Amino acid sequence: MGFWQEAFEAVKENDPAARYNLEILLTSPGIKALAAHKISHFLWCHHFKLLGRMHSQFWRFLTQIEIHPGAVIENGVFIDHGSGLVIGETAIVESGAKLYHGVTLGGTGKDTGKRHPSIRRGALISAHAQLLGPIEIGENARVGASAVVTKDVPEAVTVVGVPAKIVRVHGPASPERDRVKLESERHVSFYDHMGGI
Ligand SMILES: CC(C)(COP(=O)(O)OP(=O)(O)OC[C@H]1O[C@@H](n2cnc3c(N)ncnc32)[C@H](O)[C@@H]1OP(=O)(O)O)[C@@H](O)C(=O)NCCC(=O)NCCS
Numbered sequence: 001m002g003f004w005q006e007a008f009e010a011v012k013e014n015d016p017a018a019r020y021n022l023e024i025l026l027t028s029p030g031i032k033a034l035a036a037h038k039i040s041h042f043l044w045c046h047h048f049k050l051l052g053r054m055h056s057q058f059w060r061f062l063t064q065i066e067i068h069p070g071a072v073i074e075n076g077v078f079i080d081h082g083s084g085l086v087i088g089e090t091a092i093v094e095s096g097a098k099l100y101h102g103v104t105l106g107g108t109g110k111d112t113g114k115r116h117p118s119i120r121r122g123a124l125i126s127a128h129a130q131l132l133g134p135i136e137i138g139e140n141a142r143v144g145a146s147a148v149v150t151k152d153v154p155e156a157v158t159v160v161g162v163p164a165k166i167v168r169v170h171g172p173a174s175p176e177r178d179r180v181k182l183e184s185e186r187h188v189s190f191y192d193h194m195g196g197i
Contacts, residue, residue, distance in 0.1 A: 003038060006076035006095070007031050014078045014098055030079025030099075033065035037073055044069035071105075071116070081127075088116035090134070096121045100145075102128035108150065120155065140170065 001009075011018045011028055018024050024031060036059035043052035052069035060066040064083035067073070071087045076095035079085060084102040087093065090113070091105040097119045099105075103126075107115040110133075117131040120138050125131065126145040137143065138155030147164040158168035 001075070003035065003075045007034060010076050010078040010096070015080060029063040029065060029082045033059055033063045033067060033079060033082060033085075034073065034077060036063075037067045037069070037071070040067070040069035041071070041073075084128075090114045091116035092118040094119060094121045094123075096123075098124045100125065100127040100129075104130045104132070106130070106132050108133045117149075142168075142170075 008021045008024055008031075011024050011031060015028075018028075036055065040052045040056040040059070043049070043055060049069070056067055056069045065079065065085045067085075067087040068089040068091070070089035071091045071093070073087070073093045074095040077093050078096075078098045079100075080098070081101035082099075085099060086103075087099075087105045088107055093099070093105070099119075105117045105119070105125075114134045117133070117135045117137060119125060119131075120136065120141075122140040123137045124142045125137070126143055126147070128146045129143045129149065130147070131137065131143065131149045133150055135149065136152045137149070138153055138157070140156045141153045142158040143149055143153065143164065144158065144160030144167075146162070147160050148162040149159060149164040151163075153159050153164070154166075156170045157166045158170070159165060160167050
C-alpha cells in the first residue's frame with residue numbers, strides 16, 4: 001500500500017470521528033504533517049538540508065506539528081490533533097504507532113548521534129507524554145498521558161507517571177512478561193531492578 005492509503009486507513013481505524021478520505025484530507029493536521037514530512041525528508045536525504053528544514057518549518061506553521069526532516073517515519077503512522085507534537089532529528093516512528101498532541105520525541109541534551117526515541121510498531125504515545133533520549137518504546141506498548149519516559153519500555157506493556165513505570169502487561173503470557181508482571185506487582189520498578197537498561 002502507498003502512503004496515502006495507509007494514512008487514510010490509520011485515521012479511520014483510530015479516529016471514530018473520521019468519515020471519508022476527502023474530509024480527512026481537509027481537516028486532519030496529522031495527515032498533512034506526515035505528507036509534508038515525506039518531502040522534507042527527501043530534501044534532507046538528498047543534500048538539500050536547509051530547504052528541508054525550511055519546508056518542515058513552513059508546515060509546522062500550518063499544522064503546529066514539528067517534525068525534523070531527518071526523522072524516519074514509516075507509512076501508516078497516526079497523529080491525532082497534533083498541536084505541540086515535536087519529533088526530533090534521529091527519531092524513528094514505525095508503522096501503526098499512534099501519537100497525540102503535546103508529545104515530545106526529544107533529546108536529553110546529553111547524547112550525541114542517535115539521541116531521540118525509536119517508537120516500534122503499534123505503540124501508543126498518549127497526549128503530552130515526554131519521551132527523551134535514544135530509548136526504545138516496544139511494539140504495542142502504551143505510554144500514558146503526561147508520562148515522562150527516559151528509559152526503554154518493553155513491548156506490550158503500559159507505562160504511566162513521572163518517571164514512567166510499568167502498570168500493566170498485555171497479551172498472552174510469556175516468561176518475560178510474567179517476570180515484568182511479578183516485578184510491577186511487587187511495586188518494584190522494572191528499570192531500577194534491571195540496573196537502568
Ligand atoms: C495509558 C492509557 C492508554 C491506558 O492504558 P491501559 O493499558 O488501558 O491502562 P489502564 O487504563 O488499565 O490503567 C492502568 C493503571 O494506570 C492508571 N493510569 C492510566 N493512565 C494514566 C495516566 N495517564 N497517568 C497516571 N495513571 C494512569 C490507571 O488509573 C490504572 O491504575 P489502577 O491499576 O491503579 O487502577 C490511558 O490511560 C491514557 O493515558 N490514554 C490517553 C490517550 C490519549 O492521549 N487520548 C487523547 C485523545 S484526545
